Amino acid sequence: xxxxxxxxxxxxxxxxxxxxxxxxxxxxxxxxxxxxxxxxxxxxxxxxxxxxxxxxxxxxxxxxxxxxxxxxxxxxxxxxxxxxxxxxxxxxxxxxxxxxxxxxxxxxxxxxxxxxxxxxxxxxxxxxxxxxxxxxxxxxxxxxxxxxxxxxxxxxxxxxxxxxxxxxxxxxxxxxxxxxxxxxxxxxxxxxxxxxxxxxxxxxxxxxxxxxxxxxxxxxxxxxxxxxxxxxxxxxxxxxxxxxxxxxxxxxxxxxxxxxxxxxx
Amino acid sequence: xxxxxxxxxxxxxxxxxxxxxxxxxxxxxxxxxxxxxxxxxxxxxxxxxxxxxxxxxxxxxxxxxxxxxxxxxxxxxxxxxxxxxxxxxxxxxxxxxxxxxxxxxxxxxxxxxxxxxxxxxxxxxxxxxxxxxxxxxxxxxxxxxxxxxxxxxxxxxxxxxxxxxxxxxxxxxxxxxxxxxxxxxxxxxxxxxxxxxxxxxxxxxxxxxxxxxxxxxxxxxxxxxxxxxxxxxxxxxxxxxxxxxxxxxxxxxxxxxxxxxxxxxxxxxxxxxxxxxxxxxxxxxxxxxxxxxxxxxxxxxxxxxxxxxxxxxxxxxxxxxxxxxxxxxxxxxxxxxxxxxxxxxxxxxxxxxxxxxxxxxxxxxxxxxxxxxxxxxxxxxxxxxxxxxxxxxxxxxxxxxxxxxxxxxxxxxxxxxxxxxxxxxxxxxxxxxxxxxxxxxxxxxxxxxxxxxxxxxxxxxxxxxxxxxxxxxxxxxxxxxxxxxxxxxxxxxxxxxxxxxxxxxxxxxxxxxxxxxxxxxxxxxxxxxxxxxxxxxxxxxxxxxxxxxxxxxxxxxxxxxxxxxxxxxxxxxxxxxxxxxxxxxxxxxxxxxxxxxxxxxxxxxxxxxxxxxxxxxxxxxxxxxxxxxxxxxxxxxxxxxxxxxxxxxxxxxxxxxxxxxxxxxx
Numbered sequence: 001x002x003x004x005x006x007x008x009x010x011x012x013x014x015x016x017x018x019x020x021x022x023x024x025x026x027x028x029x030x031x032x033x034x035x036x037x038x039x040x041x042x043x044x045x046x047x048x049x050x051x052x053x054x055x056x057x058x059x060x061x062x063x064x065x066x067x068x069x070x071x072x073x074x075x076x077x078x079x080x081x082x083x084x085x086x087x088x089x090x091x092x093x094x095x096x097x098x099x100x101x102x103x104x105x106x107x108x109x110x111x112x113x114x115x116x117x118x119x120x121x122x123x124x125x126x127x128x129x130x131x132x133x134x135x136x137x138x139x140x141x142x143x144x145x146x147x148x149x150x151x152x153x154x155x156x157x158x159x160x161x162x163x164x165x166x167x168x169x170x171x172x173x174x175x176x177x178x179x180x181x182x183x184x185x186x187x188x189x190x191x192x193x194x195x196x197x198x199x200x201x202x203x204x205x206x207x208x209x210x211x212x213x214x215x216x217x218x219x220x221x222x223x224x225x226x227x228x229x230x231x232x233x234x235x236x237x238x239x240x241x242x243x244x245x246x247x248x249x250x251x252x253x254x255x256x257x258x259x260x261x262x263x264x265x
Numbered sequence: 266x267x268x269x270x271x272x273x274x275x276x277x278x279x280x281x282x283x284x285x286x287x288x289x290x291x292x293x294x295x296x297x298x299x300x301x302x303x304x305x306x307x308x309x310x311x312x313x314x315x316x317x318x319x320x321x322x323x324x325x326x327x328x329x330x331x332x333x334x335x336x337x338x339x340x341x342x343x344x345x346x347x348x349x350x351x352x353x354x355x356x357x358x359x360x361x362x363x364x365x366x367x368x369x370x371x372x373x374x375x376x377x378x379x380x381x382x383x384x385x386x387x388x389x390x391x392x393x394x395x396x397x398x399x400x401x402x403x404x405x406x407x408x409x410x411x412x413x414x415x416x417x418x419x420x421x422x423x424x425x426x427x428x429x430x431x432x433x434x435x436x437x438x439x440x441x442x443x444x445x446x447x448x449x450x451x452x453x454x455x456x457x458x459x460x461x462x463x464x465x466x467x468x469x470x471x472x473x474x475x476x477x478x479x480x481x482x483x484x485x486x487x488x489x490x491x492x493x494x495x496x497x498x499x500x501x502x503x504x505x506x507x508x509x510x511x512x513x514x515x516x517x518x519x520x521x522x523x524x525x526x527x528x529x530x531x532x533x534x535x536x537x538x539x540x541x542x543x544x545x546x547x548x549x550x551x552x553x554x555x556x557x558x559x560x561x562x563x564x565x566x567x568x569x570x571x572x573x574x575x576x577x578x579x580x581x582x583x584x585x586x587x588x589x590x591x592x593x594x595x596x597x598x599x600x601x602x603x604x605x606x607x608x609x610x611x612x613x614x615x616x617x618x619x620x621x622x623x624x625x626x627x628x629x630x631x632x633x634x635x636x637x638x639x640x641x642x643x644x645x646x647x648x649x650x651x652x653x654x655x656x657x658x659x660x661x662x663x664x665x666x667x668x669x670x671x672x673x674x675x676x677x678x679x680x681x682x683x684x685x686x687x688x689x690x691x692x693x694x695x696x697x698x699x700x701x702x703x704x705x706x707x708x709x710x711x712x713x714x715x716x717x718x719x720x721x722x723x724x725x726x727x728x729x730x731x732x733x734x735x736x737x738x739x740x741x742x743x744x745x746x747x748x749x750x751x752x753x754x755x756x757x758x759x760x761x762x763x764x765x766x767x768x769x770x771x772x773x774x775x776x777x778x779x780x781x782x783x784x785x786x787x788x789x790x791x792x793x794x795x796x797x798x799x800x801x802x803x804x805x806x807x808x809x810x811x812x813x814x815x816x817x818x819x820x821x822x823x824x825x826x827x828x829x830x831x832x833x834x835x836x837x838x839x840x841x842x843x844x845x846x847x848x849x850x851x852x853x854x855x856x857x858x859x860x861x862x863x864x865x866x867x868x869x870x871x872x873x874x875x876x877x878x879x880x881x882x883x884x885x886x887x888x889x890x891x892x893x894x895x896x897x898x899x900x901x902x903x904x905x906x907x908x909x910x911x912x913x914x915x916x917x918x919x920x921x922x923x924x925x926x927x928x929x930x931x
């Protein structure tokens with residue numbers, strides 16, 4: 001990635017995590033983690049198993065509430081949010097183990113991503129009346145754009161449960177995109193994929209970032225992928241931040257090498 | 266149909282045909298494309314308008330008469346417009362195979378002196394950027410789909426719609442310019458240049474005039490009574506002569522509607538939605554459809570399976586005869602067939618998207634008689650035709666009602682066909698190439714003294730005057746005992762089994778026939794799953810003893826069929842092996858139209874061929890493979906070799922004599 005293009009894309013800080021600590025009973029998942037995410041960047045969180053990466057994402061979108069510290073999103077500090085509020089604010093996410101409705105078609109699954117944007121009343125929806133009709137068409141258009149964007153036209157009407165793993169991951173990304181998020185959290189978007197699927201996914205993540213200007217925070221284990229697509233990287237180990245910086249810096253950071261990169265696992 | 270066609274009869278170039286249609290029935294649908302899940306339609310008037318805008322836009326890039334325009338991408342209306350636009354300005358569109366890798370494109374772009382290329386999307390732009398430095402003549406690239414193109418700032422990149430805007434404003438200032446350009450066009454001008462697949466040596470640019478393509482298209486349309494009400498699904502590569510004839514030339518002559526699918530993967534669904542009346546597919550597509558059908562039927566409930574098997578039996582007995590309106594079908598069979606139609610055939614046709622098909626053609630390779638008969642027996646009017654890039658895919662056609670499973674039909678109207686002394690099929694017609702681009706010696710070579718085109722195919726006429734093609738003339742070989750060895754014939758028989766995707770037969774100058782087999786991963790994978798046989802991938806599956814046994818049964822069945830026919834009884838397959846990797850065009854083992862490159866394969870896998878003939882029971886091999894992204898990897902395996910049961914040939918000596926006699930006759 002050429003630097004000038006990257007610089008122009010990235011704006012002010014959109015999310016800042018200040019001294020967040022999270023414990024489950026005696027287990028400290030996160031301790032005093034501080035980092036920020038700038039608008040339009042691809043930010044990676046890496047670390048060995050159990051380092052607290054997923055917990056961090058869960059704190060950001062309000063599933064867990066930290067015992068200490070604050071999360072500031074779009075200039076607004078919050079102590080307690082629930083996932084519903086986070087979604088309304090423009091935070092969407094995908095999950096480490098796919099959380100789609102297996103029996104529903106790809107199209108319907110992505111449609112659920114639009115539910116926050118639906119304004120029509122239950123009655124209108126049930127009878128497909130006035131406002132709902134108009135809305136439904138709008139939503140469908142948006143969803144079709146995403147389907148086109150992620151190239152899943154051929155499975156539009158297929159129940160998700162019948163799709164191969166790589167495609168399910170893509171559908172999950174599609175659903176998250178349907179909410180037109182400002183901030184997209186991706187929890188291991190490439191886990192369990194083969195080389196070709198990984199390449200496709202990388203392409204899509206970069207395209208999303210580029211076309212929609214969506215800010216992306218992702219957790220990923222594949223170092224090649226992380227170094228290639230992220231602008232900046234946070235490294236966690238045992239719930240503490242041990243490094244933070246550009247891929248080149250992380251690659252040569254001794255603490256990171258000791259904790260993670262240098263150790264075969 | 267005739268009344269609406271008449272105005273177009275006078276037009277002698279494609280642009281004139283387009284304008285005629287736009288004038289005679291401006292509001293009828295000319296093209297459709299599925300975009301964002303919805304079929305978008307353009308009328309003839311709209312298409313003429315879009316073509317004009319793009320043509321004038323091309324003019325602003327300095328596109329000159331006689332210049333070649335590269336067109337690369339999937340079947341998109343905009344790319345068809347680009348072809349028409351080039352023709353409007355007296356230029357020649359050169360469609361390229363969209364899945365070719367950049368390296369393969371260099372040769373054609375260079376050979377065709379391409380200065381401007383119109384491409385579909387970022388993927389194709391990236392390919393061209395990669396090789397642009399090595400193509401000094403390439404000046405402009407026009408892309409249709411702006412997705413992902415925002416950060417491309419090169420001044421030589423142009424967006425399709427922007428070029429059209431320029432064309433539109435030019436038209437406002439000089440409204441007579443476009444018609445004047447079209448007026449300059451003559452039927453003897455070149456209309457299109459298509460590159461041969463390069464099975465033999467470097468690809469050659471085949472130049473066709475407007476006259477040649479229009480003659481072929483008019484002949485074809487009259488032969489099958491195609492009119493403005495027909496619908497075609499255009500999904501085959503635009504670089505292929507068939508698409509040029511059926512989706513472009515015939516559509517412009519007859520005025521029917523072209524439908525472009527959403528993407529290559531959605532063809533099946535799109536076909537069901539459109540329900541084309543006129544359909545063309547190479548045999549492998551029909552093969553794949555049947556394979557998928559077989560797989561899905563295996564998963565169906567027992568009652569459905571029974572119905573399917575029973576009524577397919579009925580169809581096999583009398584379906585094709587009923588379609589041909591033969592009188593010799595019993596009343597009982599007719600009744601059963603009517604039931605079958607209600608319960609099985611009609612739903613089946615619906616699933617295949619073939620409910621409305623009046624005429625379906627297949628060509629490009631020989632189709633297995635059983636496969637062919639299957640489609641006809643369920644009421645689909647599938648016919649064969651014979652032709653090549655050089656002959657505008659217009660040489661022989663099967664007339665309705667006179668379908669023979671193993672022939673390609675009668676010579677088409679206006680085409681003269683004869684058999685040369687060496688058994689080669691020779692053709693003379695107006696629908697014939699003008700020349701090979703910049704290759705006068707190749708052009709001279711391909712015509713004989715009397716001006717007949719040498720097709721390179723070996724064939725003969727049967728007593729009813731139908732042409733039968735057995736193989737490429739140069740591929741037909743002889744076994745050591747003198748018996749004819751037509752590899753394609755054997756391979757096609759093998760490939761009819763849903764489990765076998767590709768086969769390569771060897772036997773020329775050998776004492777027996779041996780074969781490489783490529784599994785159909787879908788069908789065999791499903792078969793293995795149902796039997797609880799675990800496998801990790803193609804290579805693993807190919808080595809399973811159970812799979813070998815399955816394939817052995819297939820091969821032995823082919824042997825028993827071959828043994829029944831004295832002509833080919835000596836060609837029974839004595840030994841075979843299942844290849845450890847799938848044959849792939851990216852590894853040059855298949856052509857882009859997926860024909861096996863037998864010579865190349867024999868060379869690449871010489872170790873395995875030797876093992877087949879030396880009596881070994883297994884052989885180790887390591888092969889380099891190219892992945893889609895251009896990286897390379899290695900696959901190695903211990904390939905087992907299996908002997909098969911061979912039935913005694915009826916009278917080997919008589920056979921050889923008979924063959925020689927027949928060859929002499931022909």
